[in-house]
Amino acid sequence: MCESKPRIAAALMAAIMLLSPVPILSGCSDAESPAEEYGAEFGIDYGSVDGFVRTVTGALMGKEIGIDGLIESFLSRYPGYELSLIPGMDSDFAIKRTIGESGSERRIADRIAGYVELSADFAGRGNFPGEGTYLPAEGETVSDLVERAMLSGDGTERDLRLGISFRLYFDADILTLIDLGSGEISGASVKLRMMSVEKDRSNFGLDIVQKEDGSPESLSVRYGTAAYTSNMFVSLGADLSFTGLRILGGSGSWDLQAGMTAHVDEFLVSSDFADSALSKALDMAGFDLGGKLPRLIMNIITSSDRMLDLFDTIDSLTGTEIPDVHLRADLTASDAADDSGRRYTSLRKTGDESGMEIRIPHSSYAVDFDRLLRLVPNYILPEEKADKILLVLAILGWDTREILDLRDDPETSESIGNVFDKVDREIEDDKKYELSIPAEYICIAAAGLAALLAGAAFIWRRGI
């Protein structure tokens, strides 16, 4: 945990600083272009992932196997069970850029939006275990325990069903101003909306209790329909300011200051999200919730069916308006070029030569996945797993990836519009709450109204 903290800071800093260079990332030399409007769209669906898997298995195993084949071979390890697993995936990302000039200033307005939708439907029939708690054997891992428990049937034929869907939508509007006289970024602002929706439905449940070292303590198996909805929506705005961030015409090395003020407009969380993901995420990020966040607030947040605004709830109970976040950093910038001769401005925290480097490309740009993956905290992505991912990416030829050129053609415009529309629609739909008045209150209200009207009629007849 301690080791991961510098990485958290690094990830935060990366998030902050990456927001500003995005507008000038492209293969089209945008930062040096006159007024234009164009965009790009890029999607990955189940078919393309299947193709990647075939490429990877072909390279690693000498035989191309698709996702279905992998699932089939996995399920065939459990003879005597009728098992099926149907995965689903869809994603699309789009960027639209409008560049204009007013006076001595260039304005680069970008909208970047996209979504990822993942799902899996599992069905199984066979001799599954009875309800109860299972204890681990000596040295048994969590997955070993789960496998052993699930195969230890009690002689009863059971049907198991599990449906999981996870959707993530994001939408960012970024405005960057470049002073054409000095070649410096004079300011930038970002508006970001992000919604995650996770819905699980199953007719069984596994509760795994782990020890601090990650080893299993117990596994409980229970049957019965359960639903879990973990939703989160955040809407925030950030203003960035720079002093001395030369993009056009910089040379050598120089110091600059960066500042950011971020304001959260909405932070809606569902009770399941607050109960699990929020607590864990805040805990991992260093927000020790234990005893600090008033119990009443957590009670309120976690007992509601609908998403509640965490900040509004805190405000209504404590009178505390959550303040804006202000960050500042002294950075050292230098003009540099990568192995392929692509020029970029390199940014590092002043006096921290070994720390994280942020690159702001001058024209064409390549995403270095190795650098990006190393920014992810260890507790989220352990180093050995990152190595495996990088190996797969290398097989796919994706370890370094040229960013797609932004295009200005009707077909691209239409597909960009479709992505933006979908993101807008889904965010609005998921923010809406499906109203359901509990039946007992409808009955109480109906009975009460009938009694009230009867009473009123009785009094009226008797004379007021």
Next chain:
Amino acid sequence: MNAEEKKRAVAMWGLALCLLSAAAGWMFMRFGQAWSIADLPQSDSVGWIVSAYIIAEVMMIPVAGKAADRFGCRPVLALGSFVFILSSLLCTVSLTVGMLATLRLAQGAGAGIMLAIAFTAVGKLYEPSKRGKCHELMTAAFAIGSLFASAAGYYLTDTFNWRAGFVVLSAMAGAGFAVAWKFLPPTSGSEEKTDIADTAAVALLFGTAALYTQTVNDKFDLLSVPSAVFAAAIIALAALALALGKRSGNPALPVRMGGFEKKLMFLMFMFSMCGLGLIQYFFKLYLAYYEFDIYAASSYFLLLILGAAGPSMLGCRKVFATGVRPWVLTGSAIVAASLIITHFIADKGTLQFGISLFLFGLGLGFIVTEVLCSLQTVVEKKDMGQHTGCLMAIRMIGILVGNAVVGSYISEVLHGSRVTRVIDLNATGNALEEMASNFFSDIRQASASLDEGLMASVLIMAAVAAALAAVAYALEKDDVSALRRDGESPGER
């Protein structure tokens, strides 16, 4: 006690239950409103769920009092209860926040009518010397409803659903009305026709004043241009209501009352502002101290009620004989002292909290019921609703003004103490950790500022309470004891 007296006594319990519902209706959604309506579509109008109720309630109190003089207590109570129960039941099946806020407006109107009738009926049905016990019952119902509604609302929402609170309120009001209707003897009305324009102006005046108290701290500052415009509009409406009242043959406001009554109205307003107006902030402060344990914080209000019970029970029985002056003089001294004590010790520990609340209640126990009893003593029964309605509306406005003034002051303190924190990425190893630390220290800072703001306000209120002793001293020449010496008081007619 003969059969007739027994029936009246039972009717008073029914009215007290109606009053308890009306008082609880305001505060039961006060804390965690967002949570309370969590299964309704998101809306920016959430704040109106509480505000709409109190605005309509205050607006209807003087109107209902006057209507009781015109039509008698029973039909007006029937109307108020019907509106309250109907709107409460419909609240349980609200589809939107806007619909809920509108129904809360209707519910508040019903509550205002029930509140006015509860206090008016005591004056109309009992002789001055026997009103004390009934007013004690009504005041207790009002206090319990106001002080414990937040905790009860929290419990019902946490255990069942926010809708359960409305079911309980409508059931209480229904039971109270049924008992009151069965046993309440008819009270005579008057043939004098209601002056619609005058009554509408009075309703508008009190409604606007209540609206001002609900928006001043939320939408704009106390010392700002919108606030001044609003205040000017209230003054203009007051002038209009008074002018219409003086011209009217049957005014809604007691525009021709004597100096004694005016002083009582003034004292009721000021003590409500200095005393009851602070209670919400006491509660918020307690919540912060008790790590937001709403039940622990609420339980301390028992001490306030305990403090008020003794002098109130004694005062409402004796004030008819002794006059109100000694009670208000003693009460203002104790309130001033208790506020000073609160300022110095209340935040030192739970025991000190309890002591300051007990003393605070003790002081108010000498004043509130005694002023009400005294006012009704000098009023003729045919005008009881007009005077009682006006006094109770002024009392409610006093509470709301106290709330708004203290709230504005505390907002100022909170605002002044807010520090803009800048996280220097060069100096910190973990920006998120620093953000977390800032976040929690902001909450602590807010609690401390709330404490500081309240404690400063408390001292100012103490000075005001002490100054009110001078007004109380000036009550002597018109006091009810003098009226008693001169013979039958108007309240007996």
